[in-house]
Amino acid sequence: MASSSSSSLSRVVVKSSDNNLFVVNKKVASQSQLLKQCIDNMEEKGTNDVILIPLSNVTSNILTLVLEYCEKHADFADDDNNNQELKQWDHEFLKKFDYATLNSLTMAADYMVTKSLLNLCCQFIADSIKDLTVQQIRQIFDIKNDFTPQEEADIKNENAWAFR
Amino acid sequence: MSTTNKRNLCSTMRADKFSNLPPEITVRILENLPLADAVRTSTLSRYWRTKWVHISQLILDHHFFISIVENSSTTNIIEELTNAVNSIFSRLVGPIRKFELYIFSWLEGAELDRWVKFVSGKGVKEFTLIDCRQPGKTLPPSLFSCVGLTQLTLVNCSLHSLPLSFQGFPCLVNFEFLVNRQGSHAEEPVLEDFVSMHCPQLNRLRLIGGWCFGITIHAPKLEDLVLVGVSPYIIFEGVTKIKRLELYLPWVLRMQEIFSSLTFMEKLTLSDLFWMLNGHCEVRPPATLANELVQLAHLELIRLPLNCPFAVSAVLCLFQSSPRLTHLSIRASSCRSCSDKPHKMVEECTFPSIKTVKLSWISGLTTELQFIKFLLATTPMLEVMTIEINEDAKPELLSFVEELKQFPCGCASKNAKILLNLITNKDIVDCQ
Numbered sequence: 001m002a003s004s005s006s007s008s009l010s011r012v013v014v015k016s017s018d019n020n021l022f023v024v025n026k027k028v029a030s031q032s033q034l035l036k037q038c039i040d041n042m043e044e045k046g047t048n049d050v051i052l053i054p055l056s057n058v059t060s061n062i063l064t065l066v067l068e069y070c071e072k073h074a075d076f077a078d079d080d081n082n083n084q085e086l087k088q089w090d091h092e093f094l095k096k097f098d099y100a101t102l103n104s105l106t107m108a109a110d111y112m113v114t115k116s117l118l119n120l121c122c123q124f125i126a127d128s129i130k131d132l133t134v135q136q137i138r139q140i141f142d143i144k145n146d147f148t149p150q151e152e153a154d155i156k157n158e159n160a161w162a163f164r
Numbered sequence: 165m166s167t168t169n170k171r172n173l174c175s176t177m178r179a180d181k182f183s184n185l186p187p188e189i190t191v192r193i194l195e196n197l198p199l200a201d202a203v204r205t206s207t208l209s210r211y212w213r214t215k216w217v218h219i220s221q222l223i224l225d226h227h228f229f230i231s232i233v234e235n236s237s238t239t240n241i242i243e244e245l246t247n248a249v250n251s252i253f254s255r256l257v258g259p260i261r262k263f264e265l266y267i268f269s270w271l272e273g274a275e276l277d278r279w280v281k282f283v284s285g286k287g288v289k290e291f292t293l294i295d296c297r298q299p300g301k302t303l304p305p306s307l308f309s310c311v312g313l314t315q316l317t318l319v320n321c322s323l324h325s326l327p328l329s330f331q332g333f334p335c336l337v338n339f340e341f342l343v344n345r346q347g348s349h350a351e352e353p354v355l356e357d358f359v360s361m362h363c364p365q366l367n368r369l370r371l372i373g374g375w376c377f378g379i380t381i382h383a384p385k386l387e388d389l390v391l392v393g394v395s396p397y398i399i400f401e402g403v404t405k406i407k408r409l410e411l412y413l414p415w416v417l418r419m420q421e422i423f424s425s426l427t428f429m430e431k432l433t434l435s436d437l438f439w440m441l442n443g444h445c446e447v448r449p450p451a452t453l454a455n456e457l458v459q460l461a462h463l464e465l466i467r468l469p470l471n472c473p474f475a476v477s478a479v480l481c482l483f484q485s486s487p488r489l490t491h492l493s494i495r496a497s498s499c500r501s502c503s504d505k506p507h508k509m510v511e512e513c514t515f516p517s518i519k520t521v522k523l524s525w526i527s528g529l530t531t532e533l534q535f536i537k538f539l540l541a542t543t544p545m546l547e548v549m550t551i552e553i554n555e556d557a558k559p560e561l562l563s564f565v566e567e568l569k570q571f572p573c574g575c576a577s578k579n580a581k582i583l584l585n586l587i588t589n590k591d592i593v594d595c596q
Binding site: 103106107110118119122123125126127129130131134137138143144145146147152155156158159160161162163164 | 185186188189192194201206208209212213236252
């Protein structure tokens with residue numbers, strides 16, 4: 001394994017935007033391309049210190065969730081992404097959150113370049129609004145309809161096929 | 165998602181956070197919606213009006229066309245379908261990375277080509293064409309001008325000729341050709357020419373379907389190959405670097421010939437079809453292959469009939485010829501035309517590289533028991549053996565494994581762990 005052959009430490013410290021520290025196994029951290037890049041850069045410089053990575057955009061409660069996801073996925077090899085058990089776990093994992101959390105988690109996944117988590121969140125949000133009417137989506141997301149009735153009718157006409 | 169989940173979301177999401185997501189994430193979410201749902205978001209609010217036009221994946225699949233046909237109020241369906249597609253094309257603003265098109269049977273060739281030309285101009289990279297017209301219809305010529313393609317999937321398409329002006333797909337790494345009809349001989353040289361002469365970067369090739377032909381492939385960068393079919397006959401020309409090979413076809417008689425050129429292979433998957441061949445039981449596979457599979461680490465055998473002497477000898481031949489074989493996975497089955505008499509096994513052989521063995525669908529045959537014992541006795545470095553057994557398997561087998569778990573006397577490896585899982589029949593039905 002790469003981490004054991006290198007002389008540096010096997011764990012790094014990640015700091016959340018509200019200044020909490022998380023000790024993370026390198027293999028887990030590498031699920032995030034952002035963290036991986038930071039680790040690689042530091043190691044290239046040949047540091048023997050514990051690597052500290054501050055994340056100015058991610059709060060502790062969201063970082064906990066991202067790391068929980070990374071930890072689970074680090075246990076599976078890259079080609080195991082179609083693993084049924086893992087898919088089931090992913091679904092159960094996201095099901096627990098309210099929309100505000102899901103939203104922050106999506107942004108954190110984007111910021112930390114955890115591509116599989118980002119894809120998963122986008123798919124999950126899409127699935128949750130699929131088949132809903134426009135009115136229902138507005139209600140759920142508190143979107144204010146700022147069209148005049150005429151404007152709304154015109155837009156529907158432009159894409160008539162989608163509104164039958 | 166279930167309705168209860170939707171309700172939960174309704175009650176907890178109050179702030180309009182959705183509109184505050186970065187635009188690129190919003191577009192990603194829209195790309196995960198069926199096209200009609202994505203287009204409907206244009207009436208949510210002014211902010212949402214033009215969000216969907218930035219999507220870079222355009223999936224005009226069977227569901228898309230069916231939903232239009234089902235909700236149609238006019239009698240001229242063809243016109244309505246083409247109008248819908250043209251209206252979508254006229255609004256999209258960015259590049260199109262991924263395009264999927266279901267070619268419904270009444271679509272005119274000229275219109276089809278116009279659509280393909282449109283996505284070609286938008287720099288399409290991943291292209292899937294599902295042809296549901298009568299066999300023999302030509303592919304849209306503009307397909308061959310999509311020079312940026314990295315992935316191409318052709319489902320039920322006829323490949324009768326390549327345009328003279330076709331310069332190839334210089335970036336194509338992944339090509340899938342699936343047919344559920346009998347391939348015609350006229351297509352063989354075209355397919356051969358396409359793969360060997362026009363796709364220099366080809367890394368992954370899947371040929372799936374009712375083929376009955378022979379082709380010669382020259383693909384120096386090919387690493388992944390999946391062949392599913394009745395009786396394809398493939399010759400590799402020049403150096404092959406194939407690392408992962410999956411065969412779902414009867415080839416065992418030509419094992420020697422096929423595998424001798426695939427010395428870079430790291431993972432091999434063979435299905436039941438590989439062993440099933442009329443009259444195969446009289447043929448004796450070689451003891452070892454002429455060229456060793458020096459890189460082979462993973463061997464997966466799907467529906468291996470452990471009571472068939474022929475299949476077992478072929479497997480032993482693979483074991484003997486693979487000095488680095490580490491992970492073995494077998495899903496057992498049984499051959500109807502063979503009895504369950506114990507095999508004459510090779511004596512005094514050992515497979516020191518094997519570390520993990522997974523056996524599933526074990527039903528309690530005498531020959532299965534013999535094979536398990538044989539593996540345990542010949543694998544000195546074995547770490548874990550997992551055995552999944554049908555719950556209605558013969559009691560001798562269960563007691564045998566129980567015994568093994570406590571007294572690993574028959575094991576060559578002193579550190580081997582044997583894990584036994586009982587699978588009910590119901591689970592097996594679900595697996596299928």
